[in-house]
Amino acid sequence: xxxxxxxxxxxxxxxxxxxxxxxxxxxxxxxxxxxxxxxxxxxxxxxxxxxxxxxxxxxxxxxxxxxxxxxxxxxxxxxxxxxxxxxxxxxxxxxxxxxxxxxxxxxxxxxxxx
Amino acid sequence: xxxxxxxxxxxxxxxxxxxxxxxxxxxxxxxxxxxxxxxxxxxxxxxxxxxxxxxxxxxxxxxxxxxxxxxxxxxxxxxxxxxxxxxxxxxxxxxxxxxxxxxxxxxxxxxxx
Numbered sequence: 001x002x003x004x005x006x007x008x009x010x011x012x013x014x015x016x017x018x019x020x021x022x023x024x025x026x027x028x029x030x031x032x033x034x035x036x037x038x039x040x041x042x043x044x045x046x047x048x049x050x051x052x053x054x055x056x057x058x059x060x061x062x063x064x065x066x067x068x069x070x071x072x073x074x075x076x077x078x079x080x081x082x083x084x085x086x087x088x089x090x091x092x093x094x095x096x097x098x099x100x101x102x103x104x105x106x107x108x109x110x111x112x113x114x
Numbered sequence: 115x116x117x118x119x120x121x122x123x124x125x126x127x128x129x130x131x132x133x134x135x136x137x138x139x140x141x142x143x144x145x146x147x148x149x150x151x152x153x154x155x156x157x158x159x160x161x162x163x164x165x166x167x168x169x170x171x172x173x174x175x176x177x178x179x180x181x182x183x184x185x186x187x188x189x190x191x192x193x194x195x196x197x198x199x200x201x202x203x204x205x206x207x208x209x210x211x212x213x214x215x216x217x218x219x220x221x222x223x224x225x226x227x
Contacts, residue, residue: 091157107155
């Protein structure tokens with residue numbers, strides 16, 4: 001169990017630019033989740049994959065956000081035309097595909113939009 | 115729409131005493147509840163969980179209590195240790211096919227030596 005890996009750890013970008021984050025889940029985990037966390041708040045659900053299928057998207061995920069998990073392994077989260085309000089910690093988590101398995105989180109990617 | 119609420123942003127406790135962290139929820143469809151602990155610069159880590167069909171689950175120094183009628187759960191840590199100082203998130207799972215986990219805003223626990 002090497003843990004969930006997220007890259008980059010930090011990203012600073014100018015408003016209007018596109019950014020892409022990567023998440024490598026624990027290898028035997030079928031489920032992959034993206035969350036966003038802002039200061040003083042808990043993680044907010046963005047989207048969820050079961051293997052390569054994206055099964056649910058939050059209303060928080062505007063058209064500028066897209067996530068993929070092309071082969072059911074790693075996942076990418078892309079934000080197009082970034083806005084200052086996108087500044088947050090983006091957390092990836094994975095879990096086994098059985099019942100109520102707890103989430104295993106990566107250390108997150110901190111995005112700062114200037 | 116905050117379905118999981120942690121109304122205490124912070125809690126300070128003396129080492130060796132009991133820490134009690136509280137959580138309220140509004141959605142009756144939640145069927146599983148978890149507590150996660152978070153240290154700075156790290157992602158949350160799973161601590162303890164409880165199914166909605168139980169009212170108590172214990173793991174070492176950590177016990178979670180669930181009161182379904184009151185839609186309330188609590189985490190007890192006894193005895194508290196300085197290493198327990200962290201942010202604690204209450205979380206609830208909606209089994210709508212995706213096991214979506216909803217988090218509270220967190221409570222920062224300070225355990226004083």
